[in-house]
Amino acid sequence: AASSHPESKLLGFRKIPTSTADTFVVPEGYIARPMISWGDPILSGAPAFNENGSQPSSAQAGQFGDNTDGMSFFPLSDDRALLAVNNEYTNYTLLFDHKGKALTADDVKKAQAAHGVSVFEIKRTDIGWEYIKDSSYNRRITANTEMMLTGPAAGHDLFKTSADRSGKKVLGTFNNCANGETPWGTYLTCEENFNGYFAKPEGEQDPHQKRYGIKSDSKYQWHQFDSRFDVSKEPNEPNRHGWVVEIDPMDPTSTPLKRTALGRFKHENAAVTVADNGHVVVYLGDDERGEHIYKFVSKNKYNASDKAGNRNLLEEGTLFVARFNAKEGEVKGTGEWIELTYGKNSLTRENGFNSQAEVMIFAREAATVVGATTMDRPEWVAVHPETKTVCCTLTNNKHRGRKDNQPVGGPNPRAANNYGQIVRWKESNGDNTSSTFKWDLFLVAGNPTVHKDFYAGSANITDENMFNSPDGLGFDQAGRLWIMTDGKYSNEGDFAGMGNNQVLVADPNTGEVRRFATGPIACELTGLTFSPDQRTVFIGVQHPGEKDQPSHFPAGGNRKPRSTIMVVQRKDGGIIGT
Ligand code: FEO
Ligand code: CA
Ligand code: CA
Ligand code: CA
Numbered sequence: 001a002a003s004s005h006p007e008s009k010l011l012g013f014r015k016i017p018t019s020t021a022d023t024f025v026v027p028e029g030y031i032a033r034p035m036i037s038w039g040d041p042i043l044s045g046a047p048a049f050n051e052n053g054s055q056p057s058s059a060q061a062g063q064f065g066d067n068t069d070g071m072s073f074f075p076l077s078d079d080r081a082l083l084a085v086n087n088e089y090t091n092y093t094l095l096f097d098h099k100g101k102a103l104t105a106d107d108v109k110k111a112q113a114a115h116g117v118s119v120f121e122i123k124r125t126d127i128g129w130e131y132i133k134d135s136s137y138n139r140r141i142t143a144n145t146e147m148m149l150t151g152p153a154a155g156h157d158l159f160k161t162s163a164d165r166s167g168k169k170v171l172g173t174f175n176n177c178a179n180g181e182t183p184w185g186t187y188l189t190c191e192e193n194f195n196g197y198f199a200k201p202e203g204e205q206d207p208h209q210k211r212y213g214i215k216s217d218s219k220y221q222w223h224q225f226d227s228r229f230d231v232s233k234e235p236n237e238p239n240r241h242g243w244v245v246e247i248d249p250m251d252p253t254s255t256p257l258k259r260t261a262l263g264r265f266k267h268e269n270a271a272v273t274v275a276d277n278g279h280v281v282v283y284l285g286d287d288e289r290g291e292h293i294y295k296f297v298s299k300n301k302y303n304a305s306d307k308a309g310n311r312n313l314l315e316e317g318t319l320f321v322a323r324f325n326a327k328e329g330e331v332k333g334t335g336e337w338i339e340l341t342y343g344k345n346s347l348t349r350e351n352g353f354n355s356q357a358e359v360m361i362f363a364r365e366a367a368t369v370v371g372a373t374t375m376d377r378p379e380w381v382a383v384h385p386e387t388k389t390v391c392c393t394l395t396n397n398k399h400r401g402r403k404d405n406q407p408v409g410g411p412n413p414r415a416a417n418n419y420g421q422i423v424r425w426k427e428s429n430g431d432n433t434s435s436t437f438k439w440d441l442f443l444v445a446g447n448p449t450v451h452k453d454f455y456a457g458s459a460n461i462t463d464e465n466m467f468n469s470p471d472g473l474g475f476d477q478a479g480r481l482w483i484m485t486d487g488k489y490s491n492e493g494d495f496a497g498m499g500n501n502q503v504l505v506a507d508p509n510t511g512e513v514r515r516f517a518t519g520p521i522a523c524e525l526t527g528l529t530f531s532p533d534q535r536t537v538f539i540g541v542q543h544p545g546e547k548d549q550p551s552h553f554p555a556g557g558n559r560k561p562r563s564t565i566m567v568v569q570r571k572d573g574g575i576i577g578t
Contacts (some may be wrong), residue, residue, distance in 0.1 A: 002184075007510075008507035008509075008510045008512040008514075009507075010478060010479065010480050010507040010510075010577070010578075011480065011505060011512060011514050011577065011578065012301055012578040013027040013028075013030070013031070013505075013516065013577060013578075014027045015027070015464065015465065015514045015515050015516075016515050016516070016517070016518065017213075017464075018050060018074060018491075018497060018498060018499030018500070018502070019500055019518035020489075020491055020498050020499050020500055020514070020521070021500075021518075021520070021521075022515065022520045022522060022550070022551050022552060022553055022556075023258075023519045023520055023553070024518070024519055024539075024541060024566055025032055025517060025518045026516070026517050027516060027517075029375070029570055029571055029572065030568060030569065030570055030571065031558065031568070031569055031570075031571055032517070032564060032566045032567070032568045033127070033128065033566065033567050034554040034564045034567075035122075035129065035130060035538070035564075035565045035567045036064050036120070036131045036562040036564070036565050037049070037064065037086075037175045037554060037562040037563065037565075038063075038064055038065065038066045038067070038068070038114075038562045038563045038564070039051075039060070039062050039063045039064060039066075039562065040063060040064045040320050041062055041064075041133055041134075042062065042063060042064050042093060042118060042120045042131070042133060042134075042138045042140065043061075043062035043134065043138055043139075043140060044133070044138075044316035044317050045062060045134075045456060046059065046061075046062025046063050046133030047059050047062075047063075049063060049562075051096060051127070051276045051559065051560040051562075052097055052200055053094070053096045053097035053098075053099075053513075055096045055110075055517075056106055056110065056237060057106050057107075057109035057110035057112075058243060059110075060110045060113040060114050061113040061140055061142065063140075063142065063176040064085075064087070064115070064118050064120075065085075065087025065090075065113070065114050065115060065116055065118050065140065065142070066088075066090040066091070066094075066095065066114040066115070066563055067085055067087055067088045067089050067090060067091070067114075067542050067543055067563045068085055068086070068087060068088075068526075068527055068540040068541070068542055068563045068564070069085075069086040069087070069088040069177055069178060069179075069526050069540060070084065070085075070086045070127050070176070070177065070178035070179030070180075070189070070190070070269055070472075070526070070527050070540075070564050071083055071084060071085040071178065071179060071525050071527045071528075071529050071538060071540065071550045072084050072179055072180075072181040072187050072249075072529055073529045073530065073531060073532070073538070073556075074185060074187070074249050074250070075532055076121070078123040078124070079123055080090055080121060080122070080123050080124070080186045081121070081123075081129075081271050081531070082119055082121055082122070082137055082249045082250070082328075082348075083119070083121075083131070083417070083529070083538070083565075084117060084118075084119045084121065084179070084187040084189075084247065084249045085118045085119075085120075085122055085527065085540075085565065086115065086116075086117055086176035086177065086178070086179055086189050086190075086527070087115055087116055087117065087118055087176065088115070088116065088175055088176055088177055088192070088263075088542065089115060089174075089175055089193075089328070090111050091546060092111070093165040093548065094545070094561070094562075095110065095111060096110075097116060099222045099283065099321065100110065100166050102113040103221055103224070103225070104225075105225040107214065107227040108220075108221070108222050108224070108226055110117055111220060111222070112142055112143035112144055112172070112174070112222070112226075113140070113142045113143070113144075113368075114139065115142060115143045115172075115174040115175070115176070115390060116141040116142040116143060116173055116174060116176060117139075117140075117141040117146065117171075117173065117176055117187075117189050117247065118138075118139075118140055118141075118170065119137065119138060119139040119140075119158065119187075119247075119252065120132065120135065120137070120138045120139075120140060120491075121135035121137045121139070121247045122396065123217055125176075128356070128536060128537065128569050129531065129538075129567050130299060133350050135498075136239060136552070137249075137250070138248075138252070138253070138481070139252040139253055140463070141173065141189075141247065141256060142172060143171070143172035143173065143174040143197075144171050144172050144253065144559070145171065145172055145173070145256065146169065146171060146257060146339075147169075147170050147171070147172070147173065147245065147256040147257065147258055148169060148255050148256075148257050148258065149167070149168050149169075149170055149223070149240060149243075149258045149260060149398070150169055150258065150259060150260065151259055151260035151261040151262075151314075151315050151316070151360070152261055152316075152357055152360055152363050153260035153264075153356075153357035153358075154167065154168050154260060154355045155167040155168050155296055155359070156355070156357040156358075156463065157236075157355070158236055158239045158358070158361055159236060159239055159240055159482070160236055161228065161234050161237055161240075162234065163228065167309050168374070170213075170240040170241075170258065171221070171228070172452055173189060173191055173198055173245050173246060173256065173258075174191070174194060174241070175191055175192045175193045175194050175196065175197070175242075176189045176191060176192070176245075176265065177191075177192035177193075177267065177268055178190055178192075178267075178268050178269030178270075178379075178380055178472070178527075179269055179270065179527075179531055180244075180270030180271060180272050180282065180384050181248070181270055181389070181453055182272050182280075182313075182314075182506065183272070183280075183302060183304070184277075184307060184308070184310035184313070185248075185249075185250065185307075186245070186246050186247060186248050186249070186311075186312060187244055187247045187248075187249050188244050188247075188270040188272070188282075189244070189246070189247060189256075189283075189324070190243045190244050190245075190267035190268060190269055190270055190426050191241050191242050191243055191244070191245065191266075192267055192268060193213075193266055193268055193286060194238065194242050194266070194459060195212050195213035195214050195215070195238065195242075195266075196213075196218060196219065196220065197217075197218055197220050197222055197229055197241075198214050198215075198216065198218060198229050198230075198231050198237065198238050199214075199216060199217050199218040199221075199223040199229065199230060199231065200214055200216055200217055200230075200231035200232050201217065201223070201230065201232055202232040203232055203554070205364075208365070209231065210237070211362070211364050211365055212238065212264075212265075212266075212364065213263070213266075213288075214231055214238055219541060220233065221332075227481065232540070237393060238505045239328075240258070242264040242266065242267065243258040243260060243262065243264055244258070244259050244262045244267055244270050244282075244314075244383065245246050245259070245348050246256050246314055259314045259315070260297050260317065260357070260360045260361070261296065261314060261315060261316060261360065262282060262284060262294075262314065262319065263284070263296075263319050263340070263360050263363035264360060264361050264362070264363050265284075265286035265288075265291065265292075265294075265363050265364050266286050266288050266291070266365075267284060267286065267287075268283075268284070268285040268287045268378065268380055268381075269284075269285065269379075269380045269381060270282050270283075270284055271283040271380070271381040271383050271390070273383040273388060273432055274302045274382075275297075275431055275432040275433045276430070276432075277301070277431065277433060278296050278301030278302050278303075278319075279297050279299075279300075279301055279302070279433050279566075280296075280297075280298040280301075280302050280313045280314070280317075281295060281297055281298075281432040281433060282295070282296040282314070283295050283381035283383065283390055283392070284296065284381065284493065285375075285378030285379055285380065285381055285392055285393075286378055287377050287378060287379050287395070289376070289397045289398070289399045289400075289406065290321065290375070290378060290397070290402075290403065290405055290406045291364060291367075291375065291377070291378065292321050292364070292367045292372045292373065292374070292375060292378065293322040293375060293378045293381070293392055294319060294320065294321050294322070294340075294363070294367075295316050295319070295320045295321075295322070295337055296314070296317050296318070296319050296320075297317050297320070297433050298313045298314065298316070298317040299316040299318070300313055300316065301318045309356075318339055318340075318341060318558070319339075319340045319341075319359075319360070319363065320337035320338060320339055320340065320435070321337070321338050321363075321366075321367040321370060322335055322337060322338075322342060322372060322373060323334075323335060323336050323337075323372055323373050324373045324410045324411050324423075324439055324552050325340055325410070326409060326410040326411070328409070329413070331410075331413050331441045332438075332439060332440035332441070333410060333439060334436065334437070334438055334439070335373075335425060335436065335437045335438070335439050336435060336436050336437075337434075337435045337437075338370045338372060338437070338547045339369070339370075340352075340359055340360075340363060340367065340370065341356065341359070342355055342358070342359050345369070345370045345577050346369050346370065346507065347359050347366055347369060347370070347531065351369050352365070353366065353369075354426055358385070363512055365452075366400075368482070373410065373411070373412075374406045374412075375394055375397075375411065375412060375423075376394035376395070376396060376397035376400055376411075376412045376417050376420065376421070377394060377395045377396060377397050377420075378392055378393070378394060379392070379393040379394070379395045379470070379471045379472070379473070379486075380393050380471065380472050380473035380474070381388050381473070382394070382473040382474050382475050382481065383432070383475070384475050384479055384481075385419055385475055385477060385479060386479060387426075387430075387433055387479075387508075388427070388430060389418075389425070389426050389508070390424065390425050390427070390432075391422050391423070391424045391442055391473060391481060391508075392422065392423050392424075392473070393399045393420065393422055393470040393471055393472075393473050393483070394411065394412065394417075394420055394421050394422070394470075394475035395420045395470060395471050395487075396417055396419065396420045396468070396469050396487070397412065397417045398416055398417070398418060399412075399447060400412055400414065400415055400416060401415030401416060402415070402416065404423070411423040411439060411441060413441075413444070414444075414454055414455065418469075418488070418494060419444070419445040419446045419447070419469070419470065419487075420445045420468060420469045420470050421441050421443060421444040421445060421458075421470075421493075422441065422442040422443050422470055422473070422483070423439055423440075423441055423442070424439060424440055424441070424442040424508075425437040425438060425439035425440075426438050426439075429437070441458065442481075442506070442508070442511070443457070443460055443470075443506070443511070443513060443568060444457050444458040444461070445457050445459060445461060445466070445467055445468055445469070445470060446458070446497065447464060447466055447467065447468075447494055447497070447498070448461060448463055448466065449466075449496065449497050450462050450493075450494055450496055450497075451494075455494075459511075460506075460511040460512060460513050461513065463497065464473055464515075464516050465504060465513045465514060466497065466498055467483075467485045467487065467498055467504060467515075468485065468487035468488055468494075468495055468498055469485050469486050469487030469488065469503055470483050470484075470485055471484055471485060471486035471487075471524065471526060472484030472525065472526045472527065472528055473484075474528045474529075476530055476534060476537075476576070476577060477530070477534055478534070478575075478577070478578075479508060480505050480506070480508075481505065481506040481507075481508050481518075481575050482501065482503065482504075482505055482528055482537075483504045483505070483506060483513070484501075484502075484503050484524075484525045484526055484527075484528060484539075485501045485502050485503075485524065485525065486501060486524035486525075487501060487524075489501055489521075489522060499518060500518050500519050500523065501518070501519045501523055501524045502516075502517060502518045502519065502522065502525065503515075503516045503518075503539060504516060505527075505577055516577075517539060518539065519541050519544070519559075520544045520551050520553035520554075521544060521545060521549050521550060521551035521553070521561075522543065522544060522545050522546045522547060522549030522561075523541050523542060523543055523544040523545075523546075523550055523551070523553070524542050524543060525539060525540065525541060525565045526540050526542050526545035527539065527540025527542070527565070528540070530576065532578075534575045534576055535569060535570070535573060535574065535575055535576065536567055536568065536569050536576070536577070536578045537568045538566070538567060538568070539564075539565070539566045539568055540564075540565050541554075541563060541564045541565070541566060542551065542563050543563060544561040544562070544563065545560075545561030
């Protein structure tokens, strides 16, 4: 791991202390302002938010969805832009006046409308970027929006349901965690814990359903009112979720496209880069204990002057999964990308795969067959804009060292890992399409005030910047690494002195890590995007006040806590982070 260095040239802001307050704190000389909160109207005609929880599904369908997550900024001009934002999930104790205890059919529709993606216009004003309530660009995409399945698995029998004999037309996206954006101007929204919305009340789960976490019941209870979520009745519906979805934010009538060439798992984000040879590379994490890191390489090449041709680059390509090698006790080594192609690497009938479609639909099981490394919950991946070095947050893993398939070692060096780490790799010859790489750990999170051993963290972690469970990750244009946490906020025991969830900024050259922001009570901070001039950063505050914790963010007083996007600027209008 990198050593600490006091004189980072990249980091120019004053570090802030931890916080347990119900506020969003930024460094001296910065200001942070709420821009939009769950329930704010975005479509024309939608009502204002009423926090009593009694608004019907029709209101939520025109309002900003709940639990803001990954987001991307799409410029229209210097002063106007679209923000595309994931709405990951909803919390029934806040969504409904009955707290979820007396669900009706319309309540399920309302919950479905609180999920998905919100696209809305923003404009630069005297106080900074603000959202426009009824722009004709504004759009809500929900768990019921019609989409197409495209790529190698489209039309497969495993996609056919009683409502869709084509195996290509699917309704909705939900549990949209993090995101990506392409050089051709589309938004990628990634389906994560889709399994939690399905229930299989009758019959055993088959091995595929077990690997993807389908249970006999679902906390959301959609299956009680919407039979496509009842796996006993619609066994193929879950196969149609767990994908990366490509959306054209500029056309509110466009059909979102589920890209099956990128594999089905619990997607975190989609980090897109164009390799020097022109192929598009997408790095992908599967956030579950003992799952894997993937890479997609497009068959065709990106051509900046062929806008229409680029539109199908995610349609066809090769998916790989990572294997990390290390000598005993070393936290660096080599690695290889193993191809997930039917007929290769034992992905054959004898091992249960009958086609490329099945390899993509059951990508997790294919990764196991080829011997991929089981990781400590891969969350976001980020690619450095210049060096093309890649980083991935491994958020935590209580199963490490406790389950046979998750031994301690390599990039997952600690048993019962409750702090997380960031793995970093450089592809051979600086070519992001390479089949081999070299890796190390950029940082190992920990608590140096509680522990003296490996659980204190790497040398660049101190009592002044400690945190747990790195999750959101992104580079800004200058190459600063932004780290967002989704960790334990008890501020006790192993987590003593860490406070609420936070945003840190690191210098990838020196290894220095500095705290930039802290969030309100019981939130995670997730979702990060910059204006192209780098003078505004948008930061998402998700689930403040979850589990009945006493948050009233952002309105304060006795108000209901609401997931909110913060606009952060410097008071002098300068570039963020310098
Ligand atoms: Fe939605 Fe893995 O975080
Ligand atoms: Ca996350
Ligand atoms: Ca997380
Ligand atoms: Ca979350």
